[in-house]
Amino acid sequence: MEIIRSQKKNETTSTNLSLYRSAPVLEVRLDDFELYAIDRLRVLKGISDGLSRGKKPDEMEKLVNELWRSNMRHLDASQITNKDIISHFVLRLVYCRTEELRKWFLSMETTLFRYRFRIESPESQRVLMAEFQLPYKALSHVEYEGVKDKLVQVSRSIGQTSTVDTLFFKVPFQEVPELVANRRVFLLKGNAYVAMNQVASIVVSHFRSNLSKALVLTNRKWTSTIREQEKGRLTPIVEALSSSYLGPDYSQSREIADISLKDIDQLANSSFPLCMRHLFNRLREDHHLKHGGRMQLGLFLKGVGLRLEDALAFWRAEFSQKVGSERFEKEYAYTVRHNYGKEGKRTDYTPYSCQKIISFTPSVGDHHGCPYRHFSEDNLRAALSTMGIGGRAMDDVMDKVRNHHYQLACTLTFEAIHSSSCDTGINHPNQYFSQSRKLLSPKDQLST
């Protein structure tokens, strides 16, 4: 790569950002092999969560930075780069094996790279571009003068000011699809005129396509030789690592997060009372709930510790499938924020108690209310049996229902599921939840 307006190449400029061109020739202890990989997986998982919550670029930059600093340190500073490289290559092995795994890994690693690149200094960014051997030339002065007006026009159209010192590169338009799509570059005869501060886009797309190709190759190598050769050593570790990503409760930090989106399905299954399970399942199935249901489930979720941004992501994910994300933002997002006291009269609404839920009169299309009271006997039996209630316990529950003791029926259900007595009885769905959590994972310090 040739840079005309900055001829001096700083020999001493070095960067911590690796392009992972070739596997390291390093000796790695088997323990480190696994530990490094898990640390990196924490970073990638965190990025994945951040993306699914729809975080904005600057929020992502902060998040990636934090994740990187907290997970990828090493006691020995000289080992930090090695840890980066080793963990990357271990995870390549782990995630090369199916199309789906490759796609996830590619997307997360590219995001990680993008934000790490952004915080590098301009000098090291240039070093990295050189390492990619990008064949682009910076515009010469004469060329620059020829298209100057257009370049200024483009910068103004995207709300940026370009100065005379801004370095521009001439790049085939195919290399910068993002910039082309948003009309953020000037195009002339197949070349995009990319400003220095836009080069991240080029470098990232190169990084991505290199990694994508490498993953396919790794997969071939893995299936043809490595898996068999390493049967007794690396193979079990690699296989275990990829399933740990799929597991429900990975890298959960209990001090801050109360419940997180990725656990919600599992929690609904194990610890939601029937009324909430029902709403939750209907929502997952229909991608819609009427107002009463949204209030009852929404406030409950707030009560168990789903934060506002997660709640928005959760409702958006479902509703947008039915009504589209635009309508969701217009019509439904408001009530979610409202419930969290962020709109209207800004009351922090409290979750509904059993008493209130039992007193509802749900109508056609509604799913809220108390199943023990509002369900027909057949439907209730069917619902309870999906929770694993049967035989004697079922009879006991139905007996309470017939006598209009709905909360006692719920208490019996709780006891049957958790095989443990509940002396206080159930009088609030959130109490049901926190008692269930205490029994199922006693180490959790849930205060709800």
Added chain:
Amino acid sequence: MEKDLNGAVDMQIDECGQNKHSRNQEDQDFSSNILKCTMESSSLMQTFVDGYHGKHPAQDQSYLSRREFSFTLENDIYLRFQSFKNANEMEQSVKEKCPHKIDIGPVYSIDPVKRHAYAQSGSNGFAPVERELVFDIDISEYNDVRYCCTGSDICLDCWPLMAIAIKVIDAALRDDFGFNHILWVYSGRRGVHCWVCDSKARRLSNEQRSSIADYLHVYKGSENSSKKASLTGSVLHPFLVRSYTNVLIDYFEKKLMHSQKLFSYEERYQKILGVIPDESIVTELHDKWKADRKSSSCFEENRWNQLKSLLQSRKQKVQGLRRCVEEIVFTYTYPRIDMEVSKHMNHLLKAPFCVHPKTGRVCVPMDPQHCDSFDPTAVPTLSKLLEELNTGGWKADTENGWSGTSLGESIQFFRSSFLQPLLKTCREEMESSYNAKVQSNKNSLNW
């Protein structure tokens, strides 16, 4: 590439014959004439292609057989994933199946007929690898801004909308993206298709195709918003500025505004006023125009000028009002491409020279430089062609098999302006890549 474009031509000519053949069983002369002509022209094409191409060592022999064709038979039966080893095979198949319509798809990694054999061997066995960059613009997308026709009809009053689309997109493809081999065709019914055939266009990924489509895309067709063109930023991108000053504003002020009588009826000008966010301006103009009852032939001219001067005089007060003039022009003129067709490699598009099954019009190429004078209603139809062939008698001279007909000019244009330059470039590219390969082999041997 060259091969199958030629193939496409053969095939279409073929098809004319076939369709007519099946429809006019009673007239043996007609059909035998057409059939003969078809044979002649396809053998011409065959020699033409193989003459220089088949013997070149760098040619990919399997290219044509990996290309998907799709036939639409009578009663809307679709036969997808057809492929052919050569033009003869294609000809045979067309004769046998008598498709009403033929679509061209991408070139796949393997022969699409054999795709099932590779289904088990992993996800990337069967995938599109090459495809012309295509655009599809339908007049029915403009139904909210034209009053001369409804539905899929097209007339000389709304044709300028298509001419605008051709000019804007053609200029962007050539000047901005640097493509050279661009074929524009009238689809035969309600719009135009564009085939970009440069080798770098054929190799674009889906992501790159999307980026081009997005670059060209301004129109946001939401039913619920009055503003249909979204223009943001304090100044416009050079591409939009150029389109506006070179094409859009002229067509709007000189043609469409008048032909569509945009300011003569309350219902129509109300829609235009809906774009303006300032209530007081809207009311002022609306009241003024409504009071003005005497009929006048220069409603358009006068009212448009009033609107412009009012919006531009208040420029300093309310931001974005000046932009309204541009937004109105963009809304009423800017090309509305079918994004999905352009974004994906595996989208099918009707082959050029095909006869449109509903109108009988032939899908003819046109010169983007002269698209203004193109008359979609005068495009040759199947029955007209037959008549011409019958009365004029087709010429034995195969070189000009169609010259006596109204299709002659189109074919001549297709060959000289599109096909020959394309074949030339392809041959040069092939030779240079072949030479490079030979060179590098030599080098590696020396090494």
